[in-house]
Amino acid sequence: MGTESSSLLIEEYELNKQAFAQSRNPKSPRMEARQKALGESLLKKRDQFIADRIHRTLRAGETGILFLGMLHSVKEWLPKNIRVIYPIYH
Numbered sequence: 001m002g003t004e005s006s007s008l009l010i011e012e013y014e015l016n017k018q019a020f021a022q023s024r025n026p027k028s029p030r031m032e033a034r035q036k037a038l039g040e041s042l043l044k045k046r047d048q049f050i051a052d053r054i055h056r057t058l059r060a061g062e063t064g065i066l067f068l069g070m071l072h073s074v075k076e077w078l079p080k081n082i083r084v085i086y087p088i089y090h
Helices: 006-022 029-057
Strands: none
16 A cells, blocks of 8 residues: 655655756755755655555554655654554664
């Protein structure tokens, strides 16, 4: 079962594509800060979407497995009754 929002993934892809295209031209510190803030905001929205999807679909007694990149932080958005175990120390 998919846990990602396709629209948020596309939005992040477009942001990264734009940043890559602009990487050949020096950016102002203001522009860099704006892009960083947008990227962080999108990551947060994706994490919230993922947590909500897990909350809505994982039934009592079920076990879910989620593989995410290091920048993600889904646990803070999950309900307290969902126990999170990390395969490596977090």
